[in-house]
Amino acid sequence: MNRDAIEQEIVDLIKEMLNLPFVDADTVLVGNTGVLDSMTIVRLLAEIEHRFEFTLDEDDLTLDSISNVKRLTEWVIKSRQASH
Amino acid sequence: MIQMIKCVVWDLDDTLWEGTLREDEAGVKLLPEIAAVIDTLDQRGILHSIASRNSWEQVKNKLEQLGIAHFFLYPQCHFDSKAASMERIAKELNIGLDTLAFVDNDPFERFEVNYYVPQVHTYAAHQYRELPEYPEFQVVQATEETASRRQYMQARQMREEARKAHKGSREQFLKECRMKLQIRTARQEDYLRVVELSHRTNQMNSLLERIDLPFVESYCNQDSHYLYVAKLEDRFGAHGLIGTCFATVTEDRIDIKLFCISCRIEGRGIASAFLYTVLERLGQQVPQADAVRCLLVRKQRNLPARLLLEMLGFKKTITEDEQSTYMLPLPLPRMAFDWLEIGE
Numbered sequence: 001m002n003r004d005a006i007e008q009e010i011v012d013l014i015k016e017m018l019n020l021p022f023v024d025a026d027t028v029l030v031g032n033t034g035v036l037d038s039m040t041i042v043r044l045l046a047e048i049e050h051r052f053e054f055t056l057d058e059d060d061l062t063l064d065s066i067s068n069v070k071r072l073t074e075w076v077i078k079s080r081q082a083s084h
Numbered sequence: 085m086i087q088m089i090k091c092v093v094w095d096l097d098d099t100l101w102e103g104t105l106r107e108d109e110a111g112v113k114l115l116p117e118i119a120a121v122i123d124t125l126d127q128r129g130i131l132h133s134i135a136s137r138n139s140w141e142q143v144k145n146k147l148e149q150l151g152i153a154h155f156f157l158y159p160q161c162h163f164d165s166k167a168a169s170m171e172r173i174a175k176e177l178n179i180g181l182d183t184l185a186f187v188d189n190d191p192f193e194r195f196e197v198n199y200y201v202p203q204v205h206t207y208a209a210h211q212y213r214e215l216p217e218y219p220e221f222q223v224v225q226a227t228e229e230t231a232s233r234r235q236y237m238q239a240r241q242m243r244e245e246a247r248k249a250h251k252g253s254r255e256q257f258l259k260e261c262r263m264k265l266q267i268r269t270a271r272q273e274d275y276l277r278v279v280e281l282s283h284r285t286n287q288m289n290s291l292l293e294r295i296d297l298p299f300v301e302s303y304c305n306q307d308s309h310y311l312y313v314a315k316l317e318d319r320f321g322a323h324g325l326i327g328t329c330f331a332t333v334t335e336d337r338i339d340i341k342l343f344c345i346s347c348r349i350e351g352r353g354i355a356s357a358f359l360y361t362v363l364e365r366l367g368q369q370v371p372q373a374d375a376v377r378c379l380l381v382r383k384q385r386n387l388p389a390r391l392l393l394e395m396l397g398f399k400k401t402i403t404e405d406e407q408s409t410y411m412l413p414l415p416l417p418r419m420a421f422d423w424l425e426i427g428e
Contacts, residue, residue: 018351019248019257030395035254038391039178039287039350058387063394 006052007073013047014069025070030063041066048076054083087182088283089205089220091131091157093173095166095188096138099209105138105146114150117213122155124216128223129230131177131237134159135169135186157237166193167200176244177237178347180286180385185220187212224283225297227276229324239321240348246320258352258423263318265354265426267361270311270328275300278313278328281344287388288345288355291381295342308333310366314358316349323349327358333370338363338414340378343389355392357421363396367414376412 011023018035029036036044045066049056056079065075097104103112122132132155136143140161147153158176160169166186174181181203188194189209197204205220215221223230243261250257270278275297282295303309314327326349330341340363345355363376378398380390383406390408397417398410 018254019250020254021251037351037353038355038388038395039347041391042287042388043175043178043350058384061387063391 001052003073003077006076007069009051010048010073010076011069013044013051017044017047023069025068025073027069028067029069029072030067034067052076052080054080057082086220087180088223089130089185090179090183090284091133091173091177092125092185092187092215093133093135093160093170095186095190095193095209096134096136096143098189099187099212100134101146101150105142109142109146112146114152115212119150119152121212121215122152125221126155126234127231128216128221128226129233130221130223131234132156133173133177134161135166135173135188136161137163155234157234157241165196165200167197170197170201170204176241178350185215187215224280225276227280229277229280232322232324235321236323237348239318239323242320243318255423261318261320261352261423263316263352263354263424265357265361265424266315266317266428267312267358267365267426268428270300270304270313274313274325274328275304277325278311278344281325281328281346282342285344285346286385287347288343288392289386290340290343290378290389290393292383292386293342293381303330312358312362312365314345314354316354327355329359329362331362331366333366333373335370336373336375338366338370338373338376340376343378345392347388352423353421354424355388356395356419357424357426359392359396360416360419360421361426363412363416367416374414376414378410378412380408380410381406382408 007025015023020035028034045056066072094100100118101112101114105112134156138161143161158173160172170181170184170186174184181201184204185207186197186204187207187209194206197206247257278300279295279297282293304311310331312329313325316323316326327345329343332339332341343359367373378393380393382390393410398412400408401411402409
């Protein structure tokens with residue numbers, strides 16, 4: 001699965017979970033204008049683990065690394081490589 | 085510690101009722117005393133759901149006819165595996181799989197659930213009368229909140245459905261929910277619910293700590309010790325007392341000793357608004373304080389608590405064993421929660 005496909009799947013997941021019509025690579029996820037609260041982030045990450053079949057290292061997780069869709073995608077790719 | 089059951093998932097044919105709905109609709113009748121068992125557990129704040137292969141239309145009619153339809157949340161009536169139903173129910177209610185009980189007369193179904201979702205507690209149908217006696221079905225002490233839990237969850241279900249149907253932006257949707265968050269110091273009548281929250285919360289329990297009533301009472305009698313609570317309501321109804329925060333103040337520092345926030349209010353930034361407002365109010369009491377400290381037990385199950393602190397601007401300073409110290413310099417960073425009405 002290439003980077004763009006992973007990003008698209010994450011975009012679709014967020015759209016579906018939050019019923020948001022517009023989500024793209026630059027959508028801010030966390031922070032004052034973010035669309036996720038801390039419990040929703042964890043639910044999203046659990047769903048991502050399930051879909052992409054890997055285990056996230058939570059110690060490695062910072063808010064910065066998931067602050068928008070683009071960064072979240074990078075982080076997922078990195079964690080996935082580390083886990084496999 | 086025993087994990088408390090938060091929801092019982094019932095099979096229907098020859099478990100909840102005698103007979104097979106599809107074959108003999110008129111002949112189906114509830115097992116003796118099972119309605120009383122359901123009601124007893126409901127009074128304790130334990131929810132009910134369904135995992136059955138019958139058609140939902142037929143099940144709904146039968147449950148209404150039997151007068152027990154109002155007890156069941158997120159019923160799963162389809163041909164998917166019951167293990168998948170367990171996962172869906174846990175997800176919809178936002179509770180852990182280890183807080184689900186599954187009752188079925190068919191050993192195959194129980195085996196399958198045990199196999200794929202081993203966290204779920206399974207029970208044979210004939211055990212139904214004894215369920216309220218088992219330790220995992222005991223509650224600390226029933227509060228007003230406990231007995232209203234089903235209504236709160238039904239309001240949540242309505243809100244979720246409205247969210248799925250809403251076409252506008254997320255902020256607009258949250259505004260349309262007309263949420264009112266009441267934040268104030270705890271009164272005597274809140275203490276039992278505070279104890280209960282500490283026992284029921286995992287995701288948003290900073291120390292994964294369970295406290296008792298004498299602790300709360302003695303805590304509230306000490307100088308410079310504050311116990312805050314938050315109650316939420318919106319256009320779908322009341323959601324009850326959903327958060328609590330223990331804090332102490334000294335001249336130069338505010339300490340958050342423990343916070344516990346219910347996970348049924350997920351997805352609307354309530355937890356941030358609650359802790360932020362508590363810190364804002366405490367900051368007014370001790371204007372010379374220059375930092376907030378919060379200890380956090382770092383475990384996978386309370387990851388949301390850690391992320392919440394980070395969202396508020398806390399930074400980790402020290403970690404010893406599983407406990408980390410988080411610090412936030414004062415004055416507070418500016419944050420607005422304009423989709424919410426915050427009151428006292």
